[in-house]
Amino acid sequence: xxxxxxxHVAALPKSGIRDFFEIVSKMKDVISLGIGEPDFDTPWHxxxxxxxxxxKGKTHYTSNLGLLxxxxxxxxxxxxxxxxxxxxxDEVLVTVxxxxxxxxxxxxxxxxxxxxxxxxxCYVSYHPSVALAHGVALAVPTREADGFALNAEDLERAWxxxxxxxxxxxxxxxxxGTCDRARLEKIARFAVEKDLIVLSxxxxxxxxYDSAHTSLAAMPGMRERTxxxxxxxxxFAMTGFRxxxxxxxxxxxxxxxxxxxxxxxxxxxxxxxxxxxxxxxxEDGVKExxxxxxxxxxxxxxxxxxxxxxxxxxxxxxxxxxxxxxxGLGDRDxxxxxxxxxxxxxxxxTAFGEGGKGFVRASFATGYEQxxxxxxxIERFVNAASPCPAPSSS
Amino acid sequence: MNPVxxxxxxxxxxxxxxxxxxxxxxxxxxxxxxxxxxxxxxxLGWRPVLDLSRAEATAVRAVIEVKMTPERGGGxxxxxxxxxxxxxxxSCYLMSGAYDLLIFVNGPSLQKVASFVSEKLSTLGGVxxxxxxFLLRSYKEGSFLIEAPAEDAERxxxxx
Numbered sequence: 001x002x003x004x005x006x007x008h009v010a011a012l013p014k015s016g017i018r019d020f021f022e023i024v025s026k027m028k029d030v031i032s033l034g035i036g037e038p039d040f041d042t043p044w045h046x047x048x049x050x051x052x053x054x055x056k057g058k059t060h061y062t063s064n065l066g067l068l069x070x071x072x073x074x075x076x077x078x079x080x081x082x083x084x085x086x087x088x089x090d091e092v093l094v095t096v097x098x099x100x101x102x103x104x105x106x107x108x109x110x111x112x113x114x115x116x117x118x119x120x121x122c123y124v125s126y127h128p129s130v131a132l133a134h135g136v137a138l139a140v141p142t143r144e145a146d147g148f149a150l151n152a153e154d155l156e157r158a159w160x161x162x163x164x165x166x167x168x169x170x171x172x173x174x175x176x177g178t179c180d181r182a183r184l185e186k187i188a189r190f191a192v193e194k195d196l197i198v199l200s201x202x203x204x205x206x207x208x209y210d211s212a213h214t215s216l217a218a219m220p221g222m223r224e225r226t227x228x229x230x231x232x233x234x235x236f237a238m239t240g241f242r243x244x245x246x247x248x249x250x251x252x253x254x255x256x257x258x259x260x261x262x263x264x265x266x267x268x269x270x271x272x273x274x275x276x277x278x279x280x281x282x283e284d285g286v287k288e289x290x291x292x293x294x295x296x297x298x299x300x301x302x303x304x305x306x307x308x309x310x311x312x313x314x315x316x317x318x319x320x321x322x323x324x325x326x327x328g329l330g331d332r333d334x335x336x337x338x339x340x341x342x343x344x345x346x347x348x349x350t351a352f353g354e355g356g357k358g359f360v361r362a363s364f365a366t367g368y369e370q371x372x373x374x375x376x377x378i379e380r381f382v383n384a385a386s387p388c389p390a391p392s393s394s
Numbered sequence: 395m396n397p398v399x400x401x402x403x404x405x406x407x408x409x410x411x412x413x414x415x416x417x418x419x420x421x422x423x424x425x426x427x428x429x430x431x432x433x434x435x436x437x438l439g440w441r442p443v444l445d446l447s448r449a450e451a452t453a454v455r456a457v458i459e460v461k462m463t464p465e466r467g468g469g470x471x472x473x474x475x476x477x478x479x480x481x482x483x484x485s486c487y488l489m490s491g492a493y494d495l496l497i498f499v500n501g502p503s504l505q506k507v508a509s510f511v512s513e514k515l516s517t518l519g520g521v522x523x524x525x526x527x528f529l530l531r532s533y534k535e536g537s538f539l540i541e542a543p544a545e546d547a548e549r550x551x552x553x554x
Binding site for chain 2: 015034035036125173303345375
């Protein structure tokens with residue numbers, strides 16, 4: 001049957017996480033630091049709002065763009081927290097998570113062969129999403145020494161004629177990297193100079209720990225060429241609701257809405273109702289969760305460094321991305337070895353692109369007790385795995 | 395807020411060693427701070443949260459609304475403290491509204507609780523009236539849901 005599968009789909013690489021997941025899911029008593037979603041349950045007031053909506057018979061389609069009440073709330077929230085103002089009537093589109101929004105944007109923007117710059121290591125879907133929209137993805141490296149921030153100079157080097165889109169994700173999954181204002185300004189100048197449309201995935205932007213988050217869309221000249229992508233999954237712990245949104249210039253939102261209306265029609269109304277509640281009364285809960293992530297981050301960074309895995313403190317998201325080079329193991333061998341020997345799951349860095357070679361992603365979206373135990377086990381594994389130091393010749 | 399106190403407020407049941415790791419301070423310092431919190435009467439003590447109905451242990455609990463006469467100089471305090479000292483009294487609060495004290499009482503049987511109310515509580519000088527409500531069933535205790543679903547890991551074990 002393989003011959004029936006479209007060439008560009010057949011050519012997609014196998015997910016680096018999938019086979020790892022298969023192994024982990026069959027094991028018992030694993031402490032998993034491989035999970036890319038909050039461990040907190042969705043706050044009850046949000047779940048209760050969804051139940052209430054169901055009881056009230058809110059089971060119908062909504063406008064393609066999403067409930068106007070939700071778009072208004074999103075518009076207010078984005079203006080207050082990110083400084084960009086978008087009209088709820090035609091500049092906000094409610095989507096099935098940021099994943100759908102990325103797919104819509106790429107399908108709405110790309111002609112076959114158009115090139116897309118994205119930084120790497122990055123979220124697993126970026127490269128495949130570009131390929132599915134018949135674009136060509138060009139990876140731009142980010143480095144540990146810069147805290148995995150993106151440098152305009154690297155964009156310059158990777159740029160080729162035919163580049164149309166730049167995708168950025170800060171704070172970044174898997175690195176936890178953030179981008180300071182000085183870097184964002186340079187990236188903005190680059191995007192203007194090269195006439196690029198920017199897709200800015202800011203799904204982790206509430207979860208920053210050391211300095212306030214700044215959106216690339218807020219940089220000079222960027223609002224008119226940026227699609228701001230955000231959602232409720234991470235900050236409000238609503239992954240299973242699958243609800244996100246895109247804000248941008250009306251013409252782009254209209255183009256994305258066309259794809260959305262013929263593929264998805266609208267985001268589920270119950271999730272939209274829950275999102276209205278999240279924006280109305282959820283921010284205290286976000287703050288509490290952020291404080292807990294912050295303490296967990298500090299714990300894990302301190303413990304991994306002490307265990308001999310160099311690990312900088314990520315500025316945002318809930319992942320650390322330590323280098324495992326000192327163990328002499330490759331990232332896949334490290335992850336499989338750790339799983340077999342100590343029953344702790346982390347994700348090999350190369351699952352997030354070649355730039356992740358020599359690193360692993362460990363999520364700290366797990367309770368304190370589990371994190372302490374996982375760090376103890378990682379320490380034991382690293383001690384056993386480290387090559388013995390060569391005897392001193394003196 | 396002091397980080398040790400913050401972790402206590404969050405209500406996890408971390409050991410001193412775990413608190414030390416999370417807060418990033420030595421275990422000895424955690425113990426010192428716990429002692430200080432006790433000295434300052436901020437941290438009053440540990441208690442397990444139990445659902446005794448499952449242990450077939452009979453326990454009767456009641457909530458009692460008490461109206462009383464405040465004293466010149468001391469208000470309600472002297473009498474409230476006196477009431478609080480009875481072993482049967484789990485908790486005792488001064489309230490705004492239609493009555494003055496709200497008391498949670500615990501006893502091995504209905505008769506024991508009833509006799510506490512009729513023989514001890516309502517006979518105290520200054521107590522004007524009592525209104526006793528027996529607890530029939532508990533749905534949530536000390537932040538724990540009684541009928542919480544089994545804690546199976548709902549999250550995928552590895553996800554992007």
